[in-house]
Amino acid sequence: MIDPKFDHAFRAQVNRVLNSGQSNSLVLSGNVHDLFYLPGKNEGDNGEYVSLTEYLASKWSGREDIMPIIYEPNRQIRFQNDADKKKMRDAWVAAKSGMDSNTLAIQQLLATTDMDRKKLEEPGAVFDRTMTMSVERPALALQLLRAFCQTPVNFIDSKDKKEKPCRLIVIIEWADMILPEAEISRLSETDRLRLSICQDWFSDPSFAHGRNAVLMLTESVSLMNSRVTTLPQVLTIEIPSPDETARRHFIEWFEATKVTGVLPVYSTKDALAEATMALNSQKLSQLLKGALHDKVPVAPKDVVVQIDDYIQSQLRKGTVEFKQPIHSIADVVGCRKQKDLWENELYARLISTGKDAITGIGVAGPIGGGKSFFFEAVAAALGMPVLVLKNIRSQWFGQTDVILEKLYRILISLPKVMILVDEADTVFGGVGPNVHDTERRLTGTIQGWMSDPRLRGKVVWLLMSARFHLLSPDMRRPGRLGIIIPMDDPIGADFDDFVELTLHPVKHLIPNREGEEWGKIQAALKGYSAGAFQLLKGELDALIIRKKDATLEEVLGLIHDQLPADIETTRRYQLLQAYMNTTRRSLLPNPEHADRDREAWTKELRVLEAQGVTGY
Helix, strand or coil, X not given: CCCCCCCCHHHHHHHHXXXXXXXXXXXXEECCCCCEEECCCCCCCCCEEECHHHHHHHHHHCCCCEEEEEECCCCCCEECCHHHHHHHHHHHHHHHHCCCHHHHHHHHHHCCCHHHHHHHHHHHHXXXXXXXXXXXXHHHHHHHHHHHHHCCCEEECCCCCCEEECEEEEEECCHHHHCECCCHHHCCHHHHHHHHHHHHHHHCHHHHCCCCEEXXXXXXXXXXXXXXXXXXXXXXXXXXXXXXXXXXXXXXXXXXXXXXXXXXXXXXXXXXXXXXXXXXXHHHHHHHHHHHHHCCCECHHHHHHHHHHHHHHHCCCCCEEEECCCCCHHHCCCCHHHHHHHHHHHHHHHHCCCCCCCCEEEEECCCCCCHHHHHHHHHHHHCCCEEEECCCCCCCCCHHHHHHHHHHHHHHHCCCEEEEECCHHHHCCCCCCCCCHHHHHHHHHHHHHHXXXXXXXXXXXXXXXXXXXXXXXXXXXXXXXXXXXXXXXXXXXXXXHHHHHHCHHHHHHCCCCCCHHHHHHHXXXXXXXXXXXXXXXXXXXXXXXXXXXXXXHHHHHHHHHCCCCCCHHHHHHHHHHHHHHCCCHHHCCCHHHHHHHHHHHHHHHHHHHHCCCCCC
């Protein structure tokens, strides 16, 4: 059943800021293009979901002491009803002529000359003409709205019948189009004029400390000109994506108003509300309408597609990928130490949302070591969504900040998510003086998120890199990465597991792990990485398809024919750096001799660096 008293939490925050006098200039950013619940006026009315502008204006329009005024670029300034518009026009006339509308009407009747009549008609005519002209002139519209806020508008209180001042609340849609972010030298003369009007308007003490207010709507604060958004008089309030409660309310409303019979979902409404994390009401509506039209219940795969589509639409294409891995820990070969750590500690800490929740995991190791495969399996075992961060830098001015702002909003809306960053050293740069401002700001922002209490227990950062030492020291420090794990080449029993898996296409030629044949294979595959084993298995599959009666000698010949790429020195350097950054002794090859080994690795790294090896 629909809860008619349901309301959005941000409205209370807006009211508190306005009523307390903290600010009369607000920027509402975030999920501003979504649908918001407006209760019905009569009992039994299910209400409706409307735009943010209509939601706010309708909430205030029922009060006689508040007058909402709406401005959208390329549309005339709108009032909620004709009575409000007339009240504003009369106040304008009174302010310009020094008399109210009734007195003015009498004076017009008593006027004896055309000159007197024209003079008396001018204030009202100017109001109507300016309203019409402002449609195609945003700067004029802003001047007019500022003039409205400077015009005393009164109402008769229905309780004590006394005249009292009315509060004007101006709602400006698409504020980023009116006040775009750019260097001042790159703004056009018209853009600079609009910027100047707003700076003067919001900085005017009579406005800043008065009753009237301005609400500017934008999807991202970074899209708006910082000369306005950074004014001390201006406050920003985030409009969040709907949480699970809000999504459940929308689903119930949709069922009550749009569906005849049973809502077409694969499970319960609660399950759908939980599964559609990150979706706003608009996308949820599209999902349900599609199922209703096709007469097919919403399936989990439909939800995944819709979430991925929504995230891609919010961010620049190619920035992130919404992923749900399908392979499990059981599919991972070898990695005994990593699996033990997973079973004994990581699983409990990764699913936790309390004090024991782990913030991030670093995974270091040479290229082809199986880092991505293992930890995608970890994500699948956890059952949490995975966002793969790819390229969040933009070549366009200010766009990286916009992407970060939207990404943060998505993260906050998810109950639990893993951020997987492969080759993290290329995604994030440094923070030093020689680093580009955008790159430095990006890295600093991500580092701040990793320490953000709001994201602790909600977001797990998984940073993987073959060149882990190139990540910012601030990003690698304890508190941001709870543990750094090495993924080295298989040795010992792990090596035998890889050999057995690789030989699966020709397992009939090697009966067990103890015979002479097995020893020959082991010797031939010595030093293979996880990636090399995978490549060889594909070659053996192809051999058996071509020749089903292949012999052991032919298999050994095929293995002997494999010539590894000339990257062993680079891989060795990457492996040593992985060991040097590992934060658990138990994960190193010889835990009891870890200190001695680290000294030896340091010397070997210096030798390699002296030879020009850098890990690339």
